[in-house]
Amino acid sequence: MQLSGPNQELIRTQPQQSELFLSIFQPTTALACMVSGTVSKNSITIPYKNVSSGSYLAVEPGMTLLVGSSAGGRELGKIRVRSITSSAITVSENSNINWPLATHLTVLRYWEVWPVYPRIISDPNNIDNVIFYKDYDTAYTNQNTILGTFPCAGSHLAGWAGDSFYFSNTGTLNLAGVALTHDWAFEGATVTGSTSATPGSITWNTPGHYVVRYKVTGANGSVDTTYRYVSIYNRPENSSSNIPILKWNIDTVSGGRDEGGYSSTIAIKEENITINEGDVVVLFSENWYGTQKVNLGGNSQNPSIFFSGHILNNSIRFDYKSKTTEFEVGSITSLMQTMEGFSVSVESKVNPSTWFELLDMDGRRALYHYLRWHTTVLYLADFQFIGTDQKIQFFDSDRQSIYDAVDNYMRGTLEGKVTADIQGKIWAEVGAWATPNPTGSFPTQFSITKRDWVGSPNIIERLIQPVSYLERGGVAYSGAFTGTFSAIISSAPGTAPGFRGNEDKQEGMALFDQAQLNILTGNLFANKNSKYPEISSMNMNGNYRNLDIAPQMAVAQDIDPSDNNRGISLHAPYLVDKISWRYDSKNKVLRCEISYISLVNGDAGETITIPAVQTISNNGFNIPNFRLPSINPLIPSLGTGMRFWFGQYRRIYSQMSDGNQTYDMIGDSTRTTTQGDASLFAGSSGGTITSTGLYLLIATLRITLNQTSSKLTFTAPAGNSQLGTLEQVAGENQYAGGITALAKGVPFTRLVYYQAGQPIQISASYTGGAHDPDPGAQSLENMHLDVYLLKLT
Amino acid sequence: MQGYSGTYAFNGVNIMPPSESKWNTRDNLGYDGSGHPIYPAIRSYEMSWELISTSDLQQLINAQLATASTGTMVVDLPKWGDAGYLFYSYTGCIINEPEVGAYFAGYSKDVHLVITNVRTN
Numbered sequence: 001m002q003l004s005g006p007n008q009e010l011i012r013t014q015p016q017q018s019e020l021f022l023s024i025f026q027p028t029t030a031l032a033c034m035v036s037g038t039v040s041k042n043s044i045t046i047p048y049k050n051v052s053s054g055s056y057l058a059v060e061p062g063m064t065l066l067v068g069s070s071a072g073g074r075e076l077g078k079i080r081v082r083s084i085t086s087s088a089i090t091v092s093e094n095s096n097i098n099w100p101l102a103t104h105l106t107v108l109r110y111w112e113v114w115p116v117y118p119r120i121i122s123d124p125n126n127i128d129n130v131i132f133y134k135d136y137d138t139a140y141t142n143q144n145t146i147l148g149t150f151p152c153a154g155s156h157l158a159g160w161a162g163d164s165f166y167f168s169n170t171g172t173l174n175l176a177g178v179a180l181t182h183d184w185a186f187e188g189a190t191v192t193g194s195t196s197a198t199p200g201s202i203t204w205n206t207p208g209h210y211v212v213r214y215k216v217t218g219a220n221g222s223v224d225t226t227y228r229y230v231s232i233y234n235r236p237e238n239s240s241s242n243i244p245i246l247k248w249n250i251d252t253v254s255g256g257r258d259e260g261g262y263s264s265t266i267a268i269k270e271e272n273i274t275i276n277e278g279d280v281v282v283l284f285s286e287n288w289y290g291t292q293k294v295n296l297g298g299n300s301q302n303p304s305i306f307f308s309g310h311i312l313n314n315s316i317r318f319d320y321k322s323k324t325t326e327f328e329v330g331s332i333t334s335l336m337q338t339m340e341g342f343s344v345s346v347e348s349k350v351n352p353s354t355w356f357e358l359l360d361m362d363g364r365r366a367l368y369h370y371l372r373w374h375t376t377v378l379y380l381a382d383f384q385f386i387g388t389d390q391k392i393q394f395f396d397s398d399r400q401s402i403y404d405a406v407d408n409y410m411r412g413t414l415e416g417k418v419t420a421d422i423q424g425k426i427w428a429e430v431g432a433w434a435t436p437n438p439t440g441s442f443p444t445q446f447s448i449t450k451r452d453w454v455g456s457p458n459i460i461e462r463l464i465q466p467v468s469y470l471e472r473g474g475v476a477y478s479g480a481f482t483g484t485f486s487a488i489i490s491s492a493p494g495t496a497p498g499f500r501g502n503e504d505k506q507e508g509m510a511l512f513d514q515a516q517l518n519i520l521t522g523n524l525f526a527n528k529n530s531k532y533p534e535i536s537s538m539n540m541n542g543n544y545r546n547l548d549i550a551p552q553m554a555v556a557q558d559i560d561p562s563d564n565n566r567g568i569s570l571h572a573p574y575l576v577d578k579i580s581w582r583y584d585s586k587n588k589v590l591r592c593e594i595s596y597i598s599l600v601n602g603d604a605g606e607t608i609t610i611p612a613v614q615t616i617s618n619n620g621f622n623i624p625n626f627r628l629p630s631i632n633p634l635i636p637s638l639g640t641g642m643r644f645w646f647g648q649y650r651r652i653y654s655q656m657s658d659g660n661q662t663y664d665m666i667g668d669s670t671r672t673t674t675q676g677d678a679s680l681f682a683g684s685s686g687g688t689i690t691s692t693g694l695y696l697l698i699a700t701l702r703i704t705l706n707q708t709s710s711k712l713t714f715t716a717p718a719g720n721s722q723l724g725t726l727e728q729v730a731g732e733n734q735y736a737g738g739i740t741a742l743a744k745g746v747p748f749t750r751l752v753y754y755q756a757g758q759p760i761q762i763s764a765s766y767t768g769g770a771h772d773p774d775p776g777a778q779s780l781e782n783m784h785l786d787v788y789l790l791k792l793t
Numbered sequence: 794m795q796g797y798s799g800t801y802a803f804n805g806v807n808i809m810p811p812s813e814s815k816w817n818t819r820d821n822l823g824y825d826g827s828g829h830p831i832y833p834a835i836r837s838y839e840m841s842w843e844l845i846s847t848s849d850l851q852q853l854i855n856a857q858l859a860t861a862s863t864g865t866m867v868v869d870l871p872k873w874g875d876a877g878y879l880f881y882s883y884t885g886c887i888i889n890e891p892e893v894g895a896y897f898a899g900y901s902k903d904v905h906l907v908i909t910n911v912r913t914n
Contacts, residue, residue: 014829015833015834016834451829455824589834
């Protein structure tokens with residue numbers, strides 16, 4: 001939170017005094033009754049009778065139903081109420097409640113975080129179709145067209161009788177951009193309701209636990225509701241009843257952006273305390289800065305609230321010896337990390353007609369869809385998106401925790417993060433490093449000088465760059481209405497990497513254009529490699545509650561060489577990354593320790609050109625021309641085996657005359673050719689094809705060919721399809737012998753379809769050259785023909 | 794609130810003046826980057842009685858029990874930083890449990906009492 005100049009001085013004033021008070025919200029009962037009849041397992045409609053307190057008219061959707069075997073009992077479980085009539089309660093889909101044992105039902109005036117499950121059934125009218133429902137039976141009408149609103153109502157509250165709290169809907173955002181109407185209800189307050197966006201100060205005079213409801217309705221019919229809890233107490237010095245828990249202690253409240261929020265451990269030494277997992281915990285405070293009693297800091301409009309969170313699951317422990325109850329509290333994001341949601345897949349459309357189509361989707365709309373229809377988080381916390389959003393065509397979330405579903409989207413798509421601040425608001429932010437002009441986009445809100453820290457700052461210095469090459473890629477999608485997209489990749493420092501460090505690659509981002517991505521990669525690269533990446537665990541000499549891990553906040557660090565033992569001069573913006581507050585209840589001092597990370601601007605990265613995609617034609621792929629590689633005679637057996645046929649060399653002589661002569665060369669290993677006889681070799685393996693099929697016939701020839709323009713032609717079977725040709729090019733001949741390159745081990749390959757019973761035959765014919773200068777020297781010598789036959793099918 | 798009497802009192806009721814009393818030195822919580830010590834805003838005041846009657850001791854004990862761990866008290870003490878010896882009524886003070894020494898002829902010896910959470914600003 002940015003403080004005014006005078007308040008920035010005030011928050012530094014010494015001595016400081018902070019007193020923290022613990023509040024755990026105790027919900028009231030809306031309806032207490034008994035189960036009517038026997039209810040089977042997996043039931044979602046629970047008939048009831050014998051109402052002992054409350055009324056079904058006081059029950060609202062989303063409230064928590066306790067199920068037990070005695071009045072007020074919860075040992076059989078709890079479940080979310082979806083609706084109620086005068087005779088039955090409809091709850092969410094469940095299999096974990098042992099309904100046959102249930103006798104007592106208690107509906108609390110209390111909303112909490114739940115995952116909400118979808119349901120998919122086979123269409124009874126069309127076996128090839130499926131029907132999607134949200135929350136078991138909510139059919140699609142137009143929800144993904146009218147969208148809705150992120151309703152913001154501030155933090156949960158606690159304070160003293162007579163205190164006033166400020167209410168406004170700051171941060172509320174309607175995703176369709178329509179006008180909104182507002183409906184506030186302030187239970188137990190001097191003003192019970194308001195239709196203003198900013199009701200202002202509301203006062204509670206009577207101790208108790210109350211619910212504030214804010215319902216926002218869009219002009220297009222969307223309705224969104226959120227609830228906040230207000231606990232009011234008497235001051236202990238004025239009364240002994242309705243006072244907050246006093247015998248308690250807390251060590252630190254710590255949080256970080258990587259963790260997504262804050263956590264702490266609280267110990268209570270009072271007896272007869274009722275606490276449950278998920279209960280809302282508020283630490284409220286009174287602060288003095290010098291002689292002035294004032295509350296400063298926090299993002300909420302009510303700075304008396306120091307921390308708002310929930311008792312975490314499986315964390316409550318009781319020590320019978322010391323009669324101490326200890327439990328862990330965490331931000332709402334910590335609670336979200338313990339709950340698993342179903343997988344969700346949504347596509348951007350111009351005219352959505354089903355649950356899995358969403359109007360012209362971007363990040364905000366995708367996150368709203370997930371949180372609104374697959375969780376109840378928006379019932380309990382403000383949610384705000386910060387940064388430049390991008391259009392996306394698809395949003396897919398695996399089955400994972402409801403926190404990871406939103407956080408992974410921000411991380412993977414926008415280099416962002418989902419983090420809760422200390423007062424419980426959830427911020428989904430595009431990372432400062434991924435923002436154009438980071439230092440300009442995040443102006444410093446506070447300056448840290450030596451009067452602010454205790455001891456000496458711990459500056460982390462980086463001597464070797466950890467990242468040598470950073471690459472980011474994704475799709476620039478124009479949206480459902482125009483429907484164009486392009487794949488984009490960028491690298492930093494450029495196409496050539498640095499000389500130290502590892503590579504850092506990520507794809508799947510949602511982007512605007514190449515220029516935006518180039519700036520992003522450059523800034524990311526510079527920040528990941530900054531020389532002074534962190535100022536770690538700086539002990540501050542006050543509470544500095546104006547600083548928080550969210551939203552991202554830049555502070556100016558002014559560190560002179562004389563301020564540290566390494567003589568480093570550091571005057572640069574840094575982002576708040578982690579904070580840990582320690583409360584000294586004896587001295588009533590609240591001080592913090594903060595870790596900061598650097599924020600720098602980098603040079604833009606470079607475009608990586610993506611090769612064009614090959615054209616697809618003929619309803620298939622064009623098979624490019626390719627040559628089979630040279631195959632050595634040693635070929636392993638494949639398929640049904642191989643036939644090897646070996647031919648021996650023959651030497652013939654031929655008398656050439658003008659003009660070409662073509663001689664059929666036939667012969668076998670025993671035949672001696674005579675002059676004029678151009679037969680070389682022909683024969684069979686001595687067998688026939690035994691199995692019809694496709695064969696690969698491979699022949700290699702080694703021969704001395706002393707002739708110009710001569711040609712050897714091999715056919716197989718004899719006289720039929722030409723197997724291949726070995727052709728001598730004029731000028732490459734060598735009269736004195738020697739094997740020409742063409743004649744040395746050149747393989748012929750042919751796919752041949754053989755019928756069963758066909759003989760395996762190879763024949764070779766020789767054609768003499770037309771203009772041989774020395775007719776008497778024509779010869780074919782040392783021919784060595786190897787033939788292989790492989791059955792393929 | 795300015796005290797009218799120059800005597801020690803709890804919630805306006807006088808108590809046996811201690812044999813000795815003093816303002817305790819505040820804890821030093823460290824030094825800031827400029828070298829200035831950091832102190833908490835609240836102080837504590839310590840009183841001791843070499844010999845105190847059981848009835849006067851009971852008054853101290855009852856004061857502590859009345860506030861126990863939930864309440865505070867208005868305590869009249871010599872004003873911190875005053876040029877003279879003027880008493881001042883400090884609100885929101887916490888009475889700690891008195892330390893009590895041995896009995897001597899029906900009196901208690903060496904009784905110490907600390908008053909904490911005293912805001913002197």
